[in-house]
Amino acid sequence: MTNELSRREFLAISTLLGCAFPLAGCSNLNGYVADRFGGGIPEKISVTNSPVIDPAFHLISRAGFGPWPGDVEQIKKQGEKAWIEEQLEPESIDDRLCDFRAKRFESVFLDPGTCYEFKREALRKDLCRYHLMRSVYSKRQLLESMVEFFSDHFNIYIEKGDCIYLKATDDRAVVRKNALGCFSDLVLSSATSPAMLVYLDGKENKKEGPHGIPNENYARELLELHTLGVDGGYNQKDVYEAARCLTGWRLESGSKRGTAYFDPSLHDDGEKIVLGKKIRAGGGEKDVEALVNIACVHPSTAKHIAKKLVRHFVSEDPPESLVNSVAKRFSESGGQIKPMLREILYSSEFKASAGSKMKRPFQFVVSCLRATGADTMAGDEVLEYLTRMGHGPFQYPTPDGYPTEANPWLGTLLWRWNFAFALCSNFIENAGVSLDTLCTAIGLEDLDSIKKTPEVLFSYMAGRSPNHEESKAIKDYVSRRDFKDEKVRDELVGLILSSPAFQKV
Structure with a gap:
């Protein structure tokens, strides 16, 4: 320094x-x-x-990472509503200049198996620099803001185990791919992401016999952090049953090293009851989909995600009225993220919260x-x-x-x-x-x-x-x-x- x-x-x-x-x-x-x-x-x-x-300055400062020189004038010329709608469709925004800057970080575009050929320090630098560069230079500012939001929501510590070899794929195929999509798709992708399977020990979770206890680490965080929230109404029995649904997921070695697969012999294929909903026996690898669906349609999930989004975009002390309206959008749309963002960015609470x-x-x-x-x-x-x-x-x-x-x-x-x-x-x-x-x-x-x-x-x-x-x-x-x-x-x-x-x- x-x-x-x-x-x-x-x-x-x-x-x-x-x-x-x-x-x-x-x-x-x-x-x-x-x-x-x-x-x-x-x-x-x-x-x-x-x-x-300035309202345009406030908009890009909250919905993104602040204005690049000239951005405020561009938003005013375009109109705030038009800018928001364009940001909600990032594929429509030409981001080739940012891509040009970021393409040098080659390891972030590689499959996990190839990443194992790199030193940990090189992977760490590439991943962090890529994340920072896209935040600075991308014209898709709302997408980058949501990537930051969901990277925290589905946090993965890259220094644990092999996470550093797997996080780039998680960032690309889980977070970035679904950051403006359907929340349940995001949860399901995260649940079977190799990086998450390592970070929260999902790859160690297997059927333990009639009196054994499955590894509950991921199941607990799925309910407490990713979906319902700590006060969402689940109990220890729900955590146990959710963990049973998640048994059997493993990571490949050899030529497919770092990719996830399902091993039926390690899965608890019996009947489960999660949050009062029955998951029939014999579901196999589909149990994880059933579990995610049950958790994502629970009313507590809508409230939990809405509160976190309002806290991210509006205030540390989220206005209850806005949280409720955003949660309603979540429920009505089947967990689509864009309707929630529209509800927030067009709200009077958002506009009044500048600075x-x-x-x-x-x-x-x-x-x-x-x-x-x-x-x-x-x-x-x-x-x-x-x-x-x-x-x-x-x-x-x-x-x-x-x-x-x-x-x-x-x-x-x-x-x-x-x-x-x-x-x-x-x-x-x-x-x-x-x-x-x-x-x-x-x-x-x-x-x-x-x-x-x-x-x-x-x-x-x-x-x-x-x-x-x-x-x-x-x-x-x-x-x-x-x-x-x-x-x-x-x-x-x-x-x-x-x-x-x-x-x-």
Whole structure:
């Protein structure tokens, strides 16, 4: 790490913006191609002068990872409703520039057997860098937001056992394939995913005789985390019966290494009763489908998933009325994800919630890279910052996934500040920003214009004009600095990225 600030040094200047939170060469080629084909910073960007957060800015900040330069204007031109509907059909969005950037991470596209030929460190880097790159550069921002959501919901810790060899396939064939589809398809795909079979010990689950107990690890998390929720109305007998349904799934070795198969000889093929519903004897590998169907149509599942989605998009304290309406959409559509997202993104609660949620570290880093129009290959230094913040992709050890609340992340602020300053000063390897280009695009052609109207930078980054206290703090800061050096401008942008206005979404 370079250019790191001590807590004492940072607090000495951050108080000007209230940043002490009052809260509980391949890269060059990619950048050239992006600029050449319209993926860089536009020549001109309009900046809001409204004291409230711009609705289009709010939409892409919550439904995605924040605006890339020019995105807010594009959404306004297109219309918010049209943008939402387009995002709900990601195949209709040309994402070839993002694909071009991400294709170098070859292992994420390979079958599990081939992945075993790679070193664990190479697989880890490819997977994490691919996830970060798609979040930064994809025009399919809602899809990427849902990938992050379901990667936590169906969390898999890649450091356990062989998960690191299997997670890329899970990400591709389970999460990304079904993130905007039918929830029951997503659950069923996850239940027999090789990575999940390793992570929650499903591959060890087999018939244990008349008095034996099957391995209940996955069955418990299926009911407690993935479907009904901890207060969803299931009991220990339901966990036991669900575990019986899941017996017999194994992983291949040899030429098909890392793929799942069903071994009838290890399956408990007797009658089961789960959540009051009978699963007849003799179902074999179809038992898992019956189990998933029973769990997914249970009313508690609709409520549980609706609450988590509203918490993700709207508030840590989900409005009960919105949760109920989203749960209704779940039930009426048979668990389709798109109707739930429409209910949330068109709701008054969503629109009224602008600026009320604290960004998690991953969202903060991605939004910084997007706001500055960074050219990055998500190299080791960027990943190291995420690790230091405690939010490395696929690095959470327990099945509940990374926390969504603000409190667990308050200890990451110093590393956020260090990242913002290092990024704006171009001290992060393979993560370059051109503040000259960005400032010119928003009408700040030189250092003198920045000194005269620094609020424009704040408005661009925060999606609203600064309030009285923020404006005074910015002016006081600028008045004390010598704007003959671009380093002062870089520091000012770093301060704005570190401010509560940017760190809240």
